[in-house]
Amino acid sequence: MKLKKLSLRTRIFLAMILLVLMASVLISIVAIYQYKEQSKDYHEERLERKEESIQTHLKRVLNGRQNTWEVSTENIPIIFKDEVYNIADIHKLQINLYDLEGSLLISSKAGLHSSAADQCLNAETLNAISNTALHRHVDKRIENGETFQSSYTYLVDQKSKSIAILNLPYLEKDDFLTKELEEFLKRIAVAFMFVLFMAISIAFLLSKYITKSLKTISDKINTTRLEKRNQKIVVDDTSEEISTLVSSYNSMIDELEESAIQLARSEREQAWREMAKQVAHEIKNPLTPMRLTVQNFQRKFNPEDENIHSKLDEYSKTLIQQIDTMSSIASAFSNFAKMPAQQNETLNVVNIVRLALEIFNEDYIDFSAEKEEIIAKLDRTQLIRVVTNLVKNATQAMPEHKAPKISINVYTLDNEVIITVSDNGSGILEENMDKVFEPKFTTKTSGMGLGLAMVKNIVETYKGSITFTSEKDNGTVFKVSFPKEY
Numbered sequence: 064m065k066l067k068k069l070s071l072r073t074r075i076f077l078a079m080i081l082l083v084l085m086a087s088v089l090i091s092i093v094a095i096y097q098y099k100e101q102s103k104d105y106h107e108e109r110l111e112r113k114e115e116s117i118q119t120h121l122k123r124v125l126n127g128r129q130n131t132w133e134v135s136t137e138n139i140p141i142i143f144k145d146e147v148y149n150i151a152d153i154h155k156l157q158i159n160l161y162d163l164e165g166s167l168l169i170s171s172k173a174g175l176h177s178s179a180a181d182q183c184l185n186a187e188t189l190n191a192i193s194n195t196a197l198h199r200h201v202d203k204r205i206e207n208g209e210t211f212q213s214s215y216t217y218l219v220d221q222k223s224k225s226i227a228i229l230n231l232p233y234l235e236k237d238d239f240l241t242k243e244l245e246e247f248l249k250r251i252a253v254a255f256m257f258v259l260f261m262a263i264s265i266a267f268l269l270s271k272y273i274t275k276s277l278k279t280i281s282d283k284i285n286t287t288r289l290e291k292r293n294q295k296i297v298v299d300d301t302s303e304e305i306s307t308l309v310s311s312y313n314s315m316i317d318e319l320e321e322s323a324i325q326l327a328r329s330e331r332e333q334a335w336r337e338m339a340k341q342v343a344h345e346i347k348n349p350l351t352p353m354r355l356t357v358q359n360f361q362r363k364f365n366p367e368d369e370n371i372h373s374k375l376d377e378y379s380k381t382l383i384q385q386i387d388t389m390s391s392i393a394s395a396f397s398n399f400a401k402m403p404a405q406q407n408e409t410l411n412v413v414n415i416v417r418l419a420l421e422i423f424n425e426d427y428i429d430f431s432a433e434k435e436e437i438i439a440k441l442d443r444t445q446l447i448r449v450v451t452n453l454v455k456n457a458t459q460a461m462p463e464h465k466a467p468k469i470s471i472n473v474y475t476l477d478n479e480v481i482i483t484v485s486d487n488g489s490g491i492l493e494e495n496m497d498k499v500f501e502p503k504f505t506t507k508t509s510g511m512g513l514g515l516a517m518v519k520n521i522v523e524t525y526k527g528s529i530t531f532t533s534e535k536d537n538g539t540v541f542k543v544s545f546p547k548e549y
Contacts, residue, residue, distance in 0.1 A: 087255040117158060118218065159231075163226075164183075356382060
């Protein structure tokens with residue numbers, strides 16, 4: 064799942080939870096690191112204290128009244144023959160004493176680590192002791208999962224002369240600190256679970272609060288349409304950024320409404336200008352032959368001509384024919400430009416469609432219905448216009464070389480009334496399919512191309528739809544659907 068596909072609310076919620084988890088992990092890591100450092104410092108300081116205490120104890124034995132031997136390297140085993148065990152027991156630490164060459168002189172052989180008492184010191188250890196400013200060296204190693212430290216330092220006499228090398232093997236026991244760390248981690252885990260629960264609750268409420276205003280804005284933007292009046296956003300108690308966004312949206316709505324008004328006005332004016340040009344062009348077409356007919360009649364008029372009556376009748380028919388053409392143009396324009404008000408009534412669609420088809424006398428028109436009674440609320444006159452325009456359009460699409468066939472079918476689907484008009488004409492060219500319902504578009508030599516545009520207008524007024532399918536040389540099927548209740 065990609066992060067970009069998540070909603071802002073989800074991303075805010077996950078970010079806050081992740082922040083708490085990262086903080087918990089970081090605190091745990093720091094706690095463990097601090098424990099290790101504290102353990103390290105503790106053992107180092109403890110070894111130093113033990114070393115200092117044993118050094119003091121050994122010097123007291125060397126300088127004590129009971130010591131009757133000369134303080135020298137050779138006498139170390141004799142001087143500490145018994146005392147080394149007592150001192151080791153008191154300090155709970157093994158004590159090894161080496162001469163300055165690294166050979167073992169005496170050892171308490173405490174059971175903590177005995178391997179160091181069975182060998183001489185290596186050259187690296189001797190060099191490390193002699194070459195450091197404090198003449199002290201600590202060797203650290205891990206065996207069988209346990210950490211051992213061995214400190215090496217000089218044992219000096221009263222004159223600060225080095226007479227031996229003191230070695231203290233030390234086993235780092237972390238039982239107490241480990242238990243303490245486990246207890247701490249348990250407590251902090253409980254605290255983290257509580258904090259995580261609180262963080263989830265707060266993150267949920269906070270993300271919901273932050274995105275509430277954004278969702279309101281998003282819903283408004285999704286419903287914004289150019290063709291309708293859009294409501295402004297009213298959001299209270301928002302942040303400065305959201306308020307700025309809301310103000311910008313409201314300003315955009317004002318500008319959009321003004322632009323929509325101007326665009327609609329411009330489109331209407333352009334449409335009427337185009338329509339006026341088309342009407343003027345269509346009217347001019349019959350006026351030209353009418354003018355020529357009248358001029359020819361004036362020029363050739365002879366009252367004494369024996370054929371004057373037949374010529375007058377011919378001229379009159381020509382004028383009447385052109386006048387009828389102009390009348391049909393005016394009627395088409397009037398029907399498209401000024402649709403009569405809807406008079407919705409409950410009617411039987413089957414009977415109305417059958418009534419609309421009575422004006423067609425062609426025997427190739429076939430009508431069928433799913434049942435004899437399909438009730439819907441529609442305007443009788445407009446339904447008749449839809450049917451007659453579609454059928455008339457189908458009859459005009461018939462080629463001369465082909466036996467015509469037109470089928471009209473009425474049926475119901477769910478809560479809609481469906482009317483289909485199919486023909487076996489020449490079909491609609493692919494490049495013309497997007498223009499079929501446009502006003503003034505026509506492929507015929509006569510007419511203004513307003514029939515299908517008017518049908519589409521009527522259908523969409525009833526919240527219906529009109530579609531078509533067409534195949535070249537196989538015909539076209541127009542499908543009109545109306546809701547039963549409008």
